[in-house]
Amino acid sequence: MTETLIQYISDENAMCDFGKKLIDAICQVPNHKGITLYLNGELGAGKTTLSRGMIQALGYQGNVKSPTYTLVEEYKISGKNIYHFDLYRLSDPEELEFMGIRDYFAENTICLIEWAEKGVGLLSAPDLLVNIHYAKHARNIELIAKSETGRHIIEKLN
Numbered sequence: 001m002t003e004t005l006i007q008y009i010s011d012e013n014a015m016c017d018f019g020k021k022l023i024d025a026i027c028q029v030p031n032h033k034g035i036t037l038y039l040n041g042e043l044g045a046g047k048t049t050l051s052r053g054m055i056q057a058l059g060y061q062g063n064v065k066s067p068t069y070t071l072v073e074e075y076k077i078s079g080k081n082i083y084h085f086d087l088y089r090l091s092d093p094e095e096l097e098f099m100g101i102r103d104y105f106a107e108n109t110i111c112l113i114e115w116a117e118k119g120v121g122l123l124s125a126p127d128l129l130v131n132i133h134y135a136k137h138a139r140n141i142e143l144i145a146k147s148e149t150g151r152h153i154i155e156k157l158n
């Protein structure tokens with residue numbers, strides 16, 4: 001089964017389009033637990049842009065804000081709960097305990113996590129790593145499956 005996938009992303013629109021493909025694949029994979037994606041890449045790599053593409057592809061009409069200050073933004077759409085985290089400003093992982101972090105990784109949820117390394121030890125293990133690399137003005141996305149669910153998602157994308 002495929003463990004990795006690399007996708008060239010020419011511009012912001014292509015990033016949103018890939019977000020649609022990714023969420024479609026996620027929705028096709030049967031799973032009874034939540035699905036967790038760690039979105040990795042430098043500031044400005046496109047983690048939030050990809051998340052926006054995924055959330056809007058599910059039919060969300062509103063603005064998808066970066067959760068930089070709120071730590072998490074929640075979207076209930078198409079029968080799913082999407083939690084979009086940005087832990088960049090997290091100073092103390094204990095804050096995650098106060099938020100009741102474990103409750104976010106429940107059935108029928110999709111967690112998209114930017115700067116997951118700040119929450120090490122407190123977050124659910126990832127099903128999929130999404131590593132975004134700069135390629136001048138474009139980007140390369142590298143998907144790495146970390147679970148059976150992650151492998152199924154990559155399979156659907158191929």
Ligand code: ADP
Nearest residue numbers: 010011012015043044045046047048049138139
């Ligand atoms: P991050 O969340 O990783 O810090 P953002 O998604 O907030 O990054 O910002 C990415 C920025 O890069 C946006 O201003 C976007 O317009 C720009 N951009 C340029 N090229 C691309 C590309 N190929 N994919 C994604 N974003 C791109």
Ligand code: MG
Nearest residue numbers: 047048066114
């Ligand atoms: Mg961001």
